Amino acid sequence: MSIQTQPPDPPPVTEAPKAERAGLRERLLGGARQLVVPVLSLFTALLIGAVVIILSDPVFIAKVGSNPGAALGAGISSVGGAYSGLLAGALGNPFKDITPVTETLLRATPLIFAGLAVALGFRAGLFNIGAEGQIYIGALFATAVGINFPDLPLLIHLPLAVVAGFVGGAVYGFVPGILKARTGAHEVITTIMLNYVSYLIVDLALRQVFFQLPGRDDPVSKFIVPSAILPRLLADERLHWGLILALVAAVAVWWLLFRSTKGFEFRAVGLNPSGARYAGININRTVVVTMMISGGLAGLAGASEILGTNLRLTPGFSPHWGFDAIAIALLGASRPVGVVFAAILFGALRAGATPMQAQTGIPIDLVVVIQGLVIMFIAAPGLVRTIYRIRVAKTTGTEIFSKGWGA
């Protein structure tokens, strides 16, 4: 026979022990790899933020024609001022004064809830843009319970008010959920529109005798009665038990997603709806349930803010937490622990912004620029990988957050 062949390969040997180790190593590496894009996104955003500061620095603009060196120096020193101001505002000196840290955590609390809400949706392939509206309706429900029943004991009243917040958000998440399941209406459209509806519902409700603070013409609710107020964690700080609830919620969402049969269904539907259908999972029911839990989590953000910080409901009390939550879910790779850290980061940026402006005169809007850039880089991981020449890891599918418009 005129065939030139190599000897046949030896029979495959079983590589069990080595294989197990490879599995563990892979997982650790995988975990580290997932941090690469978020961390580099933040770094790049801060870098571009610095350029923005330099270009908008009055000294830089004045001198750039005559003395570019001095202009650049001034610019760089104002970058240093801005970022150190930001850091000081967010952290301060924790050994001397705990307040900046607690303020950061206070601002992170609603962001954790809302971030978990959006992340849960992502896991099931749903793009819940409606966290903002669900926050408002959750807050409204929590307020309804919190301003009444002054004679109930705290141990009953407070949980009731918190649960009411969850229910309010869940009801408001149910609407886009059932619309999608029954009619195929895309949740991005319906949730965005329902955000506007929620603002008006709250405005209307707060003008009713049931809610409105007596003697006021503008939409302001009565004050939460003491038995429904989330207690402070430290006597002299505003930080309250909402943070503990948020961390409990993060653990609960983690368990739900990764240790429960429901979470198995959510994730199967999110990754491959036809595969989920093949497996006998009811996709429509999963969509509705996911939207309700997601809405409920967002509702808790509203409840914790009203019951712990504001102590009364006003229109516009949320500075767009529901939208920051989308960025936080993305930054946290839709993992509960990632969401917690991303929310704390965003809380720190917010908490540090005001002191920064006070010290350096650089407007708070810089923080919005940085947040926006972080979101942009997270949403375009290819861009980050190109900038830093990172080889594309094998797709694992876990990076797919949501399905497109065609779904």
Added chain:
Amino acid sequence: MKLELKGITKRFPSVVANEGVDLTVMPGEIHALLGENGAGKSTLMNVLYGLYQPDEGQILIDDLPVQFNGPGDAIAAGIGMVHQHFMLIPVFTVTENIMLGVESTSGPLLALDRDAARKRIVELSEEHGLRVDPDAYIEDLPVGVRQRVEILKTLYRHSNLLVLDEPSAVLTPQEVEDLFEVMRSLARTGTSIIFISHKLNEVQQIADRITVLRRGKVVGSTTPDATDEAELARMMVGRPVQLEVTKSPPTTGDEILTLRGISVLDDRGQLAVNGVDLSVHAGEIVAVAGVHGNGQTELVEAITGLRKLEAGSIELGGDPAPTDPRHVYLAGVGHVPEDRLEEGLVVGFTIAENIILNSYYLQPFASGLAIQLDAVNRVSSELVREYDVRTPSVQNDVGNLSGGNQQKVIVAREFSRPLKLLVAAQPTRGLDVGSIEYIHKRIVAKRDEGTAVLIVSTELEEILSLGDRIAVMYQGRIVDILDPFEATPERLGLLMGGAHPEEGVVPEPVAS
């Protein structure tokens, strides 16, 4: 064109996909490139097409070294590629698709000059027997004709080396014959052809020269006369392979699956299954043959509860069959779906999670709402070992496995419980010889346990080697049911093409 690949080495972070590969294709030669999935065929072709840069080695065209930095360079050098998945725009005509990217224009406003393009297309198609209506819309054309459009596209760009990636996978036997005629005609006029395949009989039939790759290396180069299919299979797999399925005559029992006049609509609302009667008994394999798209997909989906019936009824073991996938599963029906990535697996889930994909809520994998990870990991590790899935860990993402191993995960999941009925659609599509052999053995073993088995396949060899009875499906109907001894490939081919069973006459092709 004479093409030489010399010492091509391409490394990826974890594997060497090509190692010192030499390949010479002479002008007018049909050169078959044979190898299992993952043997490095695709990598080699991507190097040739400029999609990858080789780490070592060089490409010579007509004895001159060339460097391709992208597909544009390769096309300019006269290399044409016909991918397995066609790159055509359905709502464009044949002419528009062919001129796309090399549009000819006329006038100062650069109006598209369809007439000039059309004229050349007609010339080319007449020259090589590539019968195509240049004004037909792609969406109206059968797969075989679309493939001709892809080939014309490369010829239109003056290719004189054609790479055909698994071209016969989607064709009927008759269409394969037509394709081979076209290939011979092209070769006669000096066009070189690289024919990628793992169908040994086709390679033997059409190739002038055969090069076999295994694990990124060339293991041998030969000619059809100097070898045979068994030898080629041994070279591909690295060990002797049993090409024929050995099975004893069936011992059939009770009727398990009964279809009575079922009709089913497809996704577009067209009648896809039209009044089908069929029965499958315990201990027999009924194989449904047919060209893809003749209602087999919808038939399987109806049986497995994924698609609702328009008319007729389905009985399972004498009782009305459940109508949703979960209860079909619980009634003892195993389902190997047609498209393993679309339906059979959830990519992004681990192997363990895919093993429990349709039983995650049952004991021992769940108690109440909580998933019992210990049980999940224990059972899936056992199954991975038993079904020989090659993976470092059951925690590995199923998307990282090769096609053969992915299919083994599905087989492990579906075969590892007592089944009344097994429905397997295209159980070996796109798999290598070794995996095909393995999965066929498992299917026969399941039959011998007394399971009723329904196989749907477009591969004649698979139908002939597995089926105890063979049903042929054409345009939504079962046109004939044959015993294996009376089912010759020719007869099946005619039936699959729509010939009436008694007359044996092929009607005119729908569009050509």
